[in-house]
Amino acid sequence: MSSSARRASGAAPSEIDGAAPGARVPNLLGPSFDSVAPVRGPAPSVDPVVRIEHVGKRFGDGPLVLDDISLDIAPGEFVCLLGASGCGKSTLLNLIAGLDRPTAGVIQTPSAGSAVMFQESALMPWLTARRNVELALRLRGVPRSERRDKALVLLATVNLADAAEKRPHELSGGMRQRVALARALAQDRPVLLMDEPFAALDAITRDLLHEELERVWRATGRTIVFVTHNVREAARLGQRVVLLGSRPGRVVQEWRIAKTTGRRIESPEVAALSVEITDQLRKEIRRNAA
Structure with missing residues (x-):
C-alpha cells in the first residue's frame, strides 16, 4: 500500500509495516483503496447512549417505513444517517427523539432526553x-x-x-x-439530533458550519446523530456513516472512519469514501426502482 493510501486509511504505520509479506491489510475506509471489504469496528467498551433494537415503523395501515433497524451509538460518537429521500432517515430520528413511537422494537435513550435541531432554524x-x-x-x-x-x-x-x-x-x-x-x-442534553440542518445553505456556508460543528462536537463531547442525503457531508463529518436502503428503510451498510481529524470537504480521503458510499447508494436506488 502506498504511503498516501496508508494516510487516507487512518491506519498507523506500524499496523501496515508489521504485516506479513504479501498480506493484504484491511483499509478502514473500505474498498476505496485496496478492494478489501470494510472492517466492522469492535463493539463499544461502554454501554451505548442510544440503543435501537429491531425497530420497525408504519403509519396507520400504510406500507412499512422502517424494518428491523438495530444500531448501538456510543457516548460521544458522531453518527451520520444517510440515504435517498424517503428512506426513513427523519422518521428514525423522530423515534430516537421520542416525537413518535415505533410500531415494533425498542429504542433506549438517556433519561435526560435529546436536543433536536431541524432543517429550519425555527x-x-x-x-x-x-x-x-x-x-x-x-x-x-x-x-x-x-x-x-x-x-x-x-x-x-x-x-x-x-x-x-x-x-x-x-x-x-x-x-x-x-x-x-x-x-x-x-x-x-447528552444527545444532539440533527435533521439535515445545513441542507438549505450554500456550499461555502455549509463548509464553514461543518468546521464549527466539528469544533463544538470535540469541545463538548456530545453524542451527535446527523441525518443527511449529502454523501460528501456524511463522509466529511461522521465517525460512522450508516446507509439506509428504502421501501422499507433498512441498514444496508456501515463505514467507520478511524482518523477524523483534519478532514475537509475536499480532502482525498473524503472523496474516496464518498465514491464508495455513492456506489452503494446507487445500487440501492436501482434496486428500489426495479
Missing part, C-alpha cells in the same frame, strides 16, 4: 439571538440571573457573540443555524 422572530438561547435556558430551569451570561457563552461557542442582540431577520441563514445550534446546546 427561531422566535421577535427575540434577539441571545434571547432565543435564553429561552432554552429558561425552559431548562436556569435562574434568570444566570441566563444572560450563559447565553453569551453559548453564542461565543458558535462564534456568534457579536450578533447577540440581532433579531433573526438581521442574520444570514448560516448565522441563524448557528443560533439554533447554540439553543440546542443550551438544553444540555
Whole structure:
C-alpha cells in the first residue's frame, strides 16, 4: 500500500509495516483503496447512549417505513444517517427523539432526553439571538440571573457573540443555524439530533458550519446523530456513516472512519469514501426502482 493510501486509511504505520509479506491489510475506509471489504469496528467498551433494537415503523395501515433497524451509538460518537429521500432517515430520528413511537422494537435513550435541531432554524422572530438561547435556558430551569451570561457563552461557542442582540431577520441563514445550534446546546442534553440542518445553505456556508460543528462536537463531547442525503457531508463529518436502503428503510451498510481529524470537504480521503458510499447508494436506488 502506498504511503498516501496508508494516510487516507487512518491506519498507523506500524499496523501496515508489521504485516506479513504479501498480506493484504484491511483499509478502514473500505474498498476505496485496496478492494478489501470494510472492517466492522469492535463493539463499544461502554454501554451505548442510544440503543435501537429491531425497530420497525408504519403509519396507520400504510406500507412499512422502517424494518428491523438495530444500531448501538456510543457516548460521544458522531453518527451520520444517510440515504435517498424517503428512506426513513427523519422518521428514525423522530423515534430516537421520542416525537413518535415505533410500531415494533425498542429504542433506549438517556433519561435526560435529546436536543433536536431541524432543517429550519425555527427561531422566535421577535427575540434577539441571545434571547432565543435564553429561552432554552429558561425552559431548562436556569435562574434568570444566570441566563444572560450563559447565553453569551453559548453564542461565543458558535462564534456568534457579536450578533447577540440581532433579531433573526438581521442574520444570514448560516448565522441563524448557528443560533439554533447554540439553543440546542443550551438544553444540555447528552444527545444532539440533527435533521439535515445545513441542507438549505450554500456550499461555502455549509463548509464553514461543518468546521464549527466539528469544533463544538470535540469541545463538548456530545453524542451527535446527523441525518443527511449529502454523501460528501456524511463522509466529511461522521465517525460512522450508516446507509439506509428504502421501501422499507433498512441498514444496508456501515463505514467507520478511524482518523477524523483534519478532514475537509475536499480532502482525498473524503472523496474516496464518498465514491464508495455513492456506489452503494446507487445500487440501492436501482434496486428500489426495479
